[in-house]
Amino acid sequence: MTTTARPGSAHLDSFAYDNLPPREQWPELIFSLPELEYPERLNCAAELLDRMCERGCAERIALRSPAESWTYRSLLENVNRIARVLQEDMHLLPGNRVLLRGANNPMMAACILAVFKAGCIAVPTMPLLRAKELGAILDKAEIAAALCSSPLRAEMESAREAHPVLRQVVYFNEPGPQGMEARMAAKPAEFGAVDTLAEDVCLISFTSGTTGMPKGTMHFHRDVLAICDCFPRSVLQSGADDIFIGTPPLAFTFGLGGLLLFPLRVGASAVLLEKLTPETLLKSIAEFKATICFTAPTFYRQMAPLAKNFDLSSLQKTVSAGEALPVSTRDAWHKASGLVMIDGIGATEMLHIFISAAGEQVRAGATGKPIPGYQACVLDDNGQVAAPGVVGRLAVKGPTGCRYLADERQKNYVLNGWNLTGDAYEMDADGYYWYRARSDDMIISAGYNIAGPEVEDAVLRHEAVAECAVVGVADEERGQIVKAYVVLKPGMPASDALAKDIQTFVKNSIAPYKYPRAIEFRAALPRTETGKLQRFKLRDGV
Ligand code: 3UK
Numbered sequence: 362m363t364t365t366a367r368p369g370s371a372h373l374d375s376f377a378y379d380n381l382p383p384r385e386q387w388p389e390l391i392f393s394l395p396e397l398e399y400p401e402r403l404n405c406a407a408e409l410l411d412r413m414c415e416r417g418c419a420e421r422i423a424l425r426s427p428a429e430s431w432t433y434r435s436l437l438e439n440v441n442r443i444a445r446v447l448q449e450d451m452h453l454l455p456g457n458r459v460l461l462r463g464a465n466n467p468m469m470a471a472c473i474l475a476v477f478k479a480g481c482i483a484v485p486t487m488p489l490l491r492a493k494e495l496g497a498i499l500d501k502a503e504i505a506a507a508l509c510s511s512p513l514r515a516e517m518e519s520a521r522e523a524h525p526v527l528r529q530v531v532y533f534n535e536p537g538p539q540g541m542e543a544r545m546a547a548k549p550a551e552f553g554a555v556d557t558l559a560e561d562v563c564l565i566s567f568t569s570g571t572t573g574m575p576k577g578t579m580h581f582h583r584d585v586l587a588i589c590d591c592f593p594r595s596v597l598q599s600g601a602d603d604i605f606i607g608t609p610p611l612a613f614t615f616g617l618g619g620l621l622l623f624p625l626r627v628g629a630s631a632v633l634l635e636k637l638t639p640e641t642l643l644k645s646i647a648e649f650k651a652t653i654c655f656t657a658p659t660f661y662r663q664m665a666p667l668a669k670n671f672d673l674s675s676l677q678k679t680v681s682a683g684e685a686l687p688v689s690t691r692d693a694w695h696k697a698s699g700l701v702m703i704d705g706i707g708a709t710e711m712l713h714i715f716i717s718a719a720g721e722q723v724r725a726g727a728t729g730k731p732i733p734g735y736q737a738c739v740l741d742d743n744g745q746v747a748a749p750g751v752v753g754r755l756a757v758k759g760p761t762g763c764r765y766l767a768d769e770r771q772k773n774y775v776l777n778g779w780n781l782t783g784d785a786y787e788m789d790a791d792g793y794y795w796y797r798a799r800s801d802d803m804i805i806s807a808g809y810n811i812a813g814p815e816v817e818d819a820v821l822r823h824e825a826v827a828e829c830a831v832v833g834v835a836d837e838e839r840g841q842i843v844k845a846y847v848v849l850k851p852g853m854p855a856s857d858a859l860a861k862d863i864q865t866f867v868k869n870s871i872a873p874y875k876y877p878r879a880i881e882f883r884a885a886l887p888r889t890e891t892g893k894l895q896r897f898k899l900r901d902g903v
Contacts, residue, residue: 369401371480371555372456376503377562380767381579388762389778394734396590397760399559405585406478407554409625410437418628421601424467425632425649431467433628436474439467441552442545443475443508450544451506451529455480455555458502458565460495460527462517463510464488464635465611468533468541470621472508473611477563477582480555484565484577485612487890488513494575495520499527502565502577502766511535559583565766566614568709569889577766578710587760588618588713589626591734596703596717597678599653601628604675606646607655608637613891615682618713619655639663643671650675657683657892659828661702662690662821668697676700682707682714684893685796687818688726704728706796708782710763710774716794727793728786735759739788744776747788752797752810755786785812802896804833806841811875813843813896819867820845820877825853826863830886831877832900845877846899848886855882 366375392398410433419434431439447453459476461483463469476483484502486495498504499520507530509517514532521527533541557563564580593599605624609616611633624631632649634641643664646654658681679700681690686704694702705717706728716737718729731737738746739753747753756779763774774781785797797803797812804811813831820829828848833841847863849855860880867876887895 366456367558367560369558370456370561371557372561373454374456376458377456377482377565377579381562382764382768382771386771386775387764388775388780389758390760390762391734391736391758392760394590396594397587397734399583399586401559402556403559403582403586404478404480404554404557405563405582406440406474408586409622410440410474410478411554413625413628416628418601421628422630423625424470425604425630426466426634429467436467436471438550439471439545440475440478441550442548443472443541444479444552445548446531446541446544447475447479447481447506449548451531453479453481453506455557456482456561457506458482458484458504460499460504460507460509461485461612462488462507462513463533463611464512465616465620465633466510466534466635467633469510469611470631470633472533472541473617473621476508477585478552478554480557480561480563482562482565484567485617486567487569487610487612489890490516492516492519492523496524497575498567498577499524501574505529507531508533508541511540557582566612566617566709566712569613569891569893576768576770578712579764579766580712580761584712584761585622586626587734589622591760592618592705592714592717592732593623593626595733596705596714596719596729597623597653597680598719599623599627599629599678603627603629603653604632604649604651605629605653605655606632606634606642606649606651607680608642608657608660609655609683609891614709614712615655615707615891619680640667643667643673646676647672652677654679655682657681658686658690659888659892661694662687662828665690665693665697673698678703678719680705683891685728685814687814687821689818689821691725706782706784708780710765710780710782711757711759712761715757715759718793724793727789727795729794730792731757731794737788737794738779739786739794740776740779740781749788749790752785752787754800755782755784755794756780757782799896802832804831804841804843806833806836806843807839807874809874811843815871816843816845816867816875816877819871819875820847820863822870823863823866825849825859827851828886830894830896830899832896834879834900842878843875844879844881844899846881846883846886848883
């Protein structure tokens, strides 16, 4: 092990420093709000736990699950005990990476925070990943230690067999004598946070990349707090009395922020639930009297027709992210719940949401404006700032930004200090940002540029349609044609006549050249664990 970490760093293992992109390839970082002025030394877990307890939150509920409620004090004590297990039993050093595996539950949350507090680097992974995918992450981030929730043991063990780099695994939610809970019981409840630099890496989040090797995005202690001090303060305006709920896994930064970091930052509470369906999420909102919900657009779409069966009177704010929010879904949710959806675009590279709007500021169809602390622009093909109304590449910067772990693709994401998210966007004269498509999802048919999501929104308005994905498929005459994959509502039989009817319906609502020349009915659409449509699979005919 080398010690080339930067002077003052708490990292005794310099892996993160050795594998950050060179400084000149980082995006520009801007700290334009007073709340973003952090001290040079900062441990984000100490800020979220010790400081909150000192400020009088100790007896408030931090985490809830169907089985238990943890106060801030009990969360702090459990985190301290786990941090001791990391240091004293597992002999981990600051800077070591720790793989984390588990569904959303209080122990998973505590393990992530304990890794931060011990100055190690958390590498949370999506619960559904298989041994092969885990192996790629273990090798890439050189991970020698893992904390894994007991139900995920089988896949963890096969990854371990194939990847000797992983030397130790401790299981949590595990009754056995070697399990985390038994080890914790033998530890005192105090632990002094490792005195990290604000710029010491504490989190490596792997993207759910659709193609190629997954990319590890590296984030600092400061970044973890910066996302809490941006979107939740200015747009969401959450406070200590809020009860957060939702579906995204804690291993996805959308969930890590929305269901753990944001609530802790303000002394609020988070409901952590495993394996939610639209129905059980609605039921849980009613049961836990949740006030803020985070999930993906398709979940809201599926919840809308069921909402009337539940008491959602506690619910005040709903956040949609992960993919574009079709206006038809925004409308359906508004009709069902009375709530104006807060759409927000975020990215693993940026850690969380950077363009959004709430309440009166919302313009249906637009994602919103850059949130305070972030700047955005649209770049044309020459890398110049495009005029309002011109579709181009979305570029953003703020206090957080892309730093890939040893990856050539850093140069594709960061250009002249801007983060390029890979999205085609348009800014209007009022500064609102309108999502068009993923840049590589734009369809070019007979010379026309067509954005799939716009066609999807038009198809989704048809009364027989439950879900829809639109892609370009190769066509000799037109280069590409627009093809819609459609899931029908229950009880709607597929037929050629219905396909024709949907085509006519779309032609009547948007420019006719955009209508889907081909329609295929499917029982379901391919999606990632985070609810994103996998359009590439449809293009490849899977
Ligand atoms: C797309 C959206 C339109 C967009 C994420 C909130 O999704 C998150 O991170 P990922 O790395 O994907 C990033 C890409 O997803 N996208 C996300 N939100 C929207 N497109 N409208 C939206 N509202 O293509 C973006 O580049 O998986 C979302 C918070 C944290 C996150 N990591």
